[in-house]
Amino acid sequence: MKITVVGIGYVGLANAILLAQNHSVTLIDIISDKVDLINKRKSPIQDTYITEYLEAVKLDLHATTDQNIAYKDAELIIMATPTDYDPATNFFNTKSIEDSIDKILKINNTATILIKSTVPVGYTESLKLKFNIPHIIFSPEFLREGQALYDCLYPSRIIMSNKLKDGKKLAELFVQGAIKKDIPILYTDSNEAEAIKLFSNTYLAMRVTFFNELDTFALKHELNTKQIIDGVSLDPRIGDYYNNPSFGYGGYCLPKDTKQLLANYKDVPNNIMQAIVDSNETRKDFLVEELINTKAKIIGIYRLIMKSNSDNYRESAILGIIERLKEKNVDIIIYEPQISQDKLEGLPIIKDLNDFISKSEIIIANRYHPELEKAKEKIYTRDISNKD
Secondary structure, three states, X not given: OEEEEEOOOHHHHHHHHHHHOOOEEEEEOOOHHHHHHHHOOOOOOOOHHHHHHHHHOOOOEEEEOOHHHHHOOOOEEEEOOOOOEEOOOOEEOOHHHHHHHHHHHHHOOOOEEEEOOOOOOOHXXXXXXXXXXXXXXXXXXXXXXXXXXXXXXXXXXXXXOOOOHHHHHHHHHHHHHOOOOOOOEEEOOHHHHHHHHHHHHHHHHHHHHHHHHHHHHHHHOOOOHHHHHHHHHOOOOOOOOOOOOOOOOXXXXXXXXXXXXXXXOOOOOOOHHHHHXXXXXXXXXXXXXXXXXXXXXXXXXXXOOOOOOOOOOOOOHHHHHHHHHHHOOOEEEXXXXXXXXOEEOOEEEEOOHHHHHHHOOEEEOOOOOHHHHHHHHXXXXXXXXXOO
16 A cells, blocks of 8 residues: 655654555655655654664655655555644644645545544544545554654554444554554544543543642652552552652643643533643642752753653653743753753753753752762652653
């Protein structure tokens, strides 16, 4: 099959590599640097499996910025463009999807369009009406940044919003490229598939906020957070996973997906959805007060990235901490070796760890790293398990 994937982000690239093991795949992006890297078999994002597969696995894969090349003969076009949450409209910004579909239909109006971008509930059906085409299918992705290809090769489930022959054929494409066997497959309607994505991520966000609020309680009452979490997690219905306290949920998916689901709850009675979003902000407010109470005059920020094996810090929880500290007129320095600039919003970025440690009176770290051991007396972290 000739397949085109729109967008060289972690979703688009991971799915393209998965499918290119058995099919002819073209990646299209407006950023020529990303296209050039893919054609040189280099990854533009940090992901161990993506890097290894590009370098060592035989793939029928090439990238382009040319729409005619990408769309003309494609039988399947997968949309993996970003849909950032727009606070002004209280909705996902889906313009990139609609602009791409408009361009696709001028070149190729017979290809099946599979949306992997995260969208509001009801969006796929609205596209069918807007463009007057029936062959648009939604299939949510459940990929982690830094482990996106691994999650494609070993998927927890495949959900396809088409119960007919076309949906089953598409699901088989993803099964064919995976290493995991006996993958659960669920065929649903499009509205339900869209809701599954948003509710899944909101549940994960709820779990983060629950254990963060547990940790806040323990801190206020001078209790041992780890002992409480260990005891709570022994209940098999709760489980010992996704329970490590942090500065809040962040990253590309959870903040925007929780807010979008909340927006979809307009005129629908709810308490939990609003509480999840509010709790994430309350957590940061509390931790900043804790930091201010240390009376430290120079606070060091250890890493902007959310977690290990990631090169991305968009919507990172630490950014909310930094924003609040700036309002308190605290001197802030940042250690982040993965970015090239010398400043972030006027704050100095230090690339040398020893220099950073010596200048910081207290160092806050969302996730602990062994290289901080030499400065452990300065470290403020809520990472009690040393895991993401």
